[in-house]
Amino acid sequence: MLTQLELASRYLQTLGKKYMASYIHAQMNTLANIDAGKDYVLCTYYIPSELVNLFDIEYVYIERIVGLAAGLGLLKDVGKSLLPDGTCSYQKAFVYLIEIGLLAKPRAILALDYPCNDSMELCRFIHKKYGIPIYDVSLENLENDLENVEEALASFAKMGRGKREVVELSNYAGEIKKKIDDTRIKYPGVISSDDCLKMFTIENCFGTKTAVDTLKEMLVYAEGRKAPVNAGDRLRIFWMGLIPLNNNSILSKAEKSCGCLFVFEEMWMFTPYFISPSDFYKDLAEKIRHSLFYDIKTRVRRITDICAKTKTGLVIEFLQSNCSFLPKASHSIQEHFSRGGIPYERMSCDVVSGAFQLQTLVDTIRAHLGDEK
Numbered sequence: 001m002l003t004q005l006e007l008a009s010r011y012l013q014t015l016g017k018k019y020m021a022s023y024i025h026a027q028m029n030t031l032a033n034i035d036a037g038k039d040y041v042l043c044t045y046y047i048p049s050e051l052v053n054l055f056d057i058e059y060v061y062i063e064r065i066v067g068l069a070a071g072l073g074l075l076k077d078v079g080k081s082l083l084p085d086g087t088c089s090y091q092k093a094f095v096y097l098i099e100i101g102l103l104a105k106p107r108a109i110l111a112l113d114y115p116c117n118d119s120m121e122l123c124r125f126i127h128k129k130y131g132i133p134i135y136d137v138s139l140e141n142l143e144n145d146l147e148n149v150e151e152a153l154a155s156f157a158k159m160g161r162g163k164r165e166v167v168e169l170s171n172y173a174g175e176i177k178k179k180i181d182d183t184r185i186k187y188p189g190v191i192s193s194d195d196c197l198k199m200f201t202i203e204n205c206f207g208t209k210t211a212v213d214t215l216k217e218m219l220v221y222a223e224g225r226k227a228p229v230n231a232g233d234r235l236r237i238f239w240m241g242l243i244p245l246n247n248n249s250i251l252s253k254a255e256k257s258c259g260c261l262f263v264f265e266e267m268w269m270f271t272p273y274f275i276s277p278s279d280f281y282k283d284l285a286e287k288i289r290h291s292l293f294y295d296i297k298t299r300v301r302r303i304t305d306i307c308a309k310t311k312t313g314l315v316i317e318f319l320q321s322n323c324s325f326l327p328k329a330s331h332s333i334q335e336h337f338s339r340g341g342i343p344y345e346r347m348s349c350d351v352v353s354g355a356f357q358l359q360t361l362v363d364t365i366r367a368h369l370g371d372e373k
């Protein structure tokens with residue numbers, strides 16, 4: 001896996017995509033440290049990376065490691081996972097990586113009961129099967145639970161950076177992210193949707209120099225492409241949800257095939273929420289409450305706002321099969337868009353181990369283009 005990541009990073013460098021190369025390189029370093037025996041904590045998606053970054057310990061987020069492994073074609077046998085049928089395949093894939101020895105077992109687990117139960121089930125499974133300590137964080141008691149996590153981490157990990165430094169790095173990354181978003185909205189297509197969907201888990205690096213450096217590279221790239229990008233009258237599409245991980249350039253392929261342009265992605269809409277060292281836990285709790293998926297009305301309002309600014313003509317929502325969270329809101333979201341006169345299409349597959357045909361996406365877009373004529 002390390003060799004493949006090194007090769008991928010070098011290849012991206014040759015394509016001039018330094019931002020992706022440095023992001024992958026940072027993930028490779030984390031995995032190399034874990035391979036060499038350094039402890040890591042396993043985190044569910046909304047455990048704030050700023051909190052873990054106070055300590056000299058590695059950390060792994062389920063979605064990020066599974067995304068990397070799937071992109072490298074390492075998840076062919078996930079169906080044989082120890083988790084029950086019907087569990088989200090992100091969780092199945094994580095257990096699979098541990099069971100086949102591609103990833104060491106974590107030193108501890110930090111589990112937040114938002115957004116989905118599947119992640120909690122995975123954490124409890126790993127806790128029971130391998131006897132690994134688990135520290136729960138609940139939405140009900142968010143601030144206190146996050147503070148307790150600091151105490152728990154301090155019992156086995158050395159302190160690393162101070163809160164002030166972590167907060168500065170996180171806020172700086174947020175500022176750069178906002179500039180990237182503004183540029184992407186003003187000049188649709190300056191950064192491809194595929195790239196943003198490969199990199200949205202950079203949210204789980206906030207509070208590190210890696211996030212700052214990677215986003216800086218991304219901004220430089222976006223600034224440099226303002227002039228050549230010509231969105232013209234191409235159909236502009238907003239992408240909700242995930243992409244098939246084993247075909248993670250599918251949107252660029254669809255653009256080539258139908259002449260459309262993907263302009264923004266829901267998964268990239270993580271808020272640059274600014275935090276302070278003095279109200280560290282209160283702010284981290286608020287940051288979670290401000291995340292896109294926390295409240296459906298806010299989620300739809302923010303997406304609709306970007307659709308208006310980017311002159312989006314179609315919204316496509318791509319759902320993960322067996323997701324216990326996102327599909328619940330899907331019908332109500334569809335109603336919001338149809339009331340607002342924005343065409344909406346829904347499709348799905350098992351994004352981790354299933355197949356999805358490019359042609360299905362192309363046909364959907366072409367049908368919409370036909371309707372427009």
Ligand code: SF4
Nearest residue numbers: 088116118323324325
């Ligand atoms: S796809 Fe759904 S069930 Fe799976 S990890 Fe994400 S939110 Fe949870």
